[in-house]
Amino acid sequence: MLFRSPGSSVMGQRIEDEYNFEVLSTEEIVSNMVDSIKEVSTVVQDEIPTTTVRILLNHFKWDKERLMERLYSEDQEAMFQEAQVISPFKKNPLVKAKKQHKPSDVLECEICCAACKHQMMTGLECGHLYCTACWTEYLTTKIMDEGASQMIECPGSCNIVVNDQTVMSLITDRRVKLKYQHLITNSFVQCNRLLRWCPAADCSNAVKVQHVEPKPVKCRCGHSFCFACSESWHDPVRCHLIKKWIKKCDDDSETSNWISANTKECPKCGATIEKDGGCNHMICKNQSCKADFCWVCLGPWEPHGSSWYNCNRYDEDEAKNNRDQQESSRSALQRYLFYCNRYMNHLQSLKFESKLYAMVKDKMEEMQQHNMSWIEVQFLKKSLDILCECRRTLMYTYVFAYYLKKNNQSAIFEDNQKDLESATEQLRDRKSTRLN
Numbered sequence: 512m513l514f515r516s517p518g519s520s521v522m523g524q525r526i527e528d529e530y531n532f533e534v535l536s537t538e539e540i541v542s543n544m545v546d547s548i549k550e551v552s553t554v555v556q557d558e559i560p561t562t563t564v565r566i567l568l569n570h571f572k573w574d575k576e577r578l579m580e581r582l583y584s585e586d587q588e589a590m591f592q593e594a595q596v597i598s599p600f601k602k603n604p605l606v607k608a609k610k611q612h613k614p615s616d617v618l619e620c621e622i623c624c625a626a627c628k629h630q631m632m633t634g635l636e637c638g639h640l641y642c643t644a645c646w647t648e649y650l651t652t653k654i655m656d657e658g659a660s661q662m663i664e665c666p667g668s669c670n671i672v673v674n675d676q677t678v679m680s681l682i683t684d685r686r687v688k689l690k691y692q693h694l695i696t697n698s699f700v701q702c703n704r705l706l707r708w709c710p711a712a713d714c715s716n717a718v719k720v721q722h723v724e725p726k727p728v729k730c731r732c733g734h735s736f737c738f739a740c741s742e743s744w745h746d747p748v749r750c751h752l753i754k755k756w757i758k759k760c761d762d763d764s765e766t767s768n769w770i771s772a773n774t775k776e777c778p779k780c781g782a783t784i785e786k787d788g789g790c791n792h793m794i795c796k797n798q799s800c801k802a803d804f805c806w807v808c809l810g811p812w813e814p815h816g817s818s819w820y821n822c823n824r825y826d827e828d829e830a831k832n833n834r835d836q837q838e839s840s841r842s843a844l845q846r847y848l849f850y851c852n853r854y855m856n857h858l859q860s861l862k863f864e865s866k867l868y869a870m871v872k873d874k875m876e877e878m879q880q881h882n883m884s885w886i887e888v889q890f891l892k893k894s895l896d897i898l899c900e901c902r903r904t905l906m907y908t909y910v911f912a913y914y915l916k917k918n919n920q921s922a923i924f925e926d927n928q929k930d931l932e933s934a935t936e937q938l939r940d941r942k943s944t945r946l947n
Contacts (some may be wrong), residue, residue, distance in 0.1 A: 530726045532738070533719045537696065540717050544699045551575055556581070559599050562674035566696075569661050570594040570924075573703040595664070597636035597670045620645055622666060635677060639667035646681045654678075654687055656897050660694030661702075683892075709734055710741050725750050744903070748910045756910045762852065777802055778809045850913040857906035864899055864939070871895050889946065898942055901935040 535543065544565075551564050559567070570593065581590045590868035591598040619628050632638040642647075649666055650673070653659040659729040663673040665846045676696070682688050700706045700717050709716045711734035718728045718738060727746070736743055740750040742757070774785045777795045779802035784793065791806040804811040875888040908928050914919045 515729055517929045523796055525850050530728075531721060532728045534709075534731050535706075535719055537715050540696055540700060543719070544696070547573060547575060551578065554579065558652070560674070560676075562676045563596050563599060565675060566596050566661070566672055567594050569698060569702055573699065573705075594671050596674075597671060623650070624656070633677070633681065634663050634763055634927045635671050635673060637665055637667065637671040639665055641666060643681065647683070650678055650682055651684065651687050654682075654691050654694065658694060660691060661698045707736075707741055745907045746904065746911070748907045748914075752914050753907070753910060756913070759847075762907065775806070775809065850909045854909040855904055857902055857909070860939075861899060861902045861906060863900060864895070867895055867942070867946070868892075874946055892944060894938070894945075898938050899937065900934060901931065905931055 531804050546567060548561060548564050549775070551568065552561055553562070566581075567578055569582070584590075587600075588598055601928060617628055618632055618640065619625070620627055620632070620642040621639075622641050625642060627642045630852070632640040633643055633646050640748070647665075653663045661672070663678070665671045665673065678691055679688060682691065695796075697708075700708055704723055705720055707718050707728075709718060709730040709732060709900065711730060711732050714730060714732045714734065716730050716732065718730060719860035720728070720738055723739060725737055727735050727744040728738045729735045737745060737750060738946070740754060742750070742753050745753040748756070774783050776782065777784055777797065777800060782795060782797045782800065784795070786793070786806055792812055793804050793806045795802040797803075804810060805812050871891050875891055878888045878891075879885060905928070908924075912921075912925065912928065915924065
């Protein structure tokens with residue numbers, strides 16, 4: 512089923528974004544993959560085995576046009592080498608190896624060194640032969656322990672990729688086969704630039720688009736996200752900035768800023784120390800250090816004596832540098848906390864407002880029992896949808912503002928942000944009144 516991303520409203524007129532997308536189930540994803548393989552196989556007219564076609568498509572991120580362009584170019588052989596497959600247009604080393612031995616000949620497996628009949632040995636197009644037991648154990652380990660699918664290479668000295676047909680013929684355990692098929696499907700979605708897994712928890716759907724853009728898409732499970740970066744829809748913030756913001760909130764960068772603004776390091780062992788009162792005479796608590804020093808100048812405490820002043824040495828340049836560094840760290844921390852607190856507050860409010868849908872549903876049913884039609888009561892749900900959309904947009908405006916340079920345009924932005932904040936709270940108050 513095809514969907515269209517939500518439109519935007521400008522000057523009272525609704526403008527529809529021509530951004531169509533399709534939500535695919537696991538079965539539909541597999542069907543899309545098979546159709547892509549069949550399409551290429553039809554063009555090459557069975558000159559290339561189907562399993563090799565899948566490896567080639569995966570190498571080119573499932574871009575059929577790029578594959579066909581390279582396939583019929585002058586560097587065709589280089590393409591097969593890059594994709595780690597044996598060219599089907601050359602003599603097959605495996606066929607040559609099999610012709611050199613009779614089925615009853617006894618060969619030694621290079622992995623387990625066991626003697627096996629030639630007919631019990633299996634190999635890829637590269638010609639390396641190993642016993643079936645070693646192959647099965649090798650493939651099972653790669654699939655179950657390492658989660659490999661596309662890049663399972665021959666155990667020999669070459670780097671030829673094991674094809675699907677070989678894997679499925681050698682693996683007998685149903686669990687391993689199922690895991691391999693799952694990995695192949697996952698690889699198809701992850702490598703295909705026109706596909707994205709829905710990032711919602713416990714959702715196995717994927718979204719397919721016609722071209723990649725930072726636009727909102729909505730899965731059947733109800734989760735909306737940005738197709739370009741898979742984060743929750745974050746307009747007006749660009750993808751690289753929202754990723755930067757999330758990383759900033761997750762890592763310890765602001766902890767480091769606080770440490771820089773409120774602590775100093777022991778001049779002897781480098782331990783971080785926070786002064787919470789008292790005089791400037793400091794003793795390091797590190798058992799292996801126990802340094803006596805002055806908090807002000809970080810010099811040894813002994814020369815300071817016991818006079819009414821604790822430190823009479825002043826280095827203009829050093830003091831200015833330390834003061835500027837602390838002030839800069841403190842200012843950066845305060846600025847971050849200002850925008851982060853407002854971002855988190857609106858995020859919390861959005862979670863609370865999402866819970867109102869159950870109350871809205873009950874209110875709509877109650878109103879319908881008082882001779883109102885289903886259409887007439889839809890304004891309640893629509894108003895809640897708009898409230899959540901406003902809250903989400905408002906939340907991301909604080910991320911946008913954090914990275915925005917101060918100028919005349921930023922002042923206009925902040926005025927618009929203030930108007931949106933005021934309108935959102937008014938809508939929230941009216942919504943509460945309606946439900947109560």
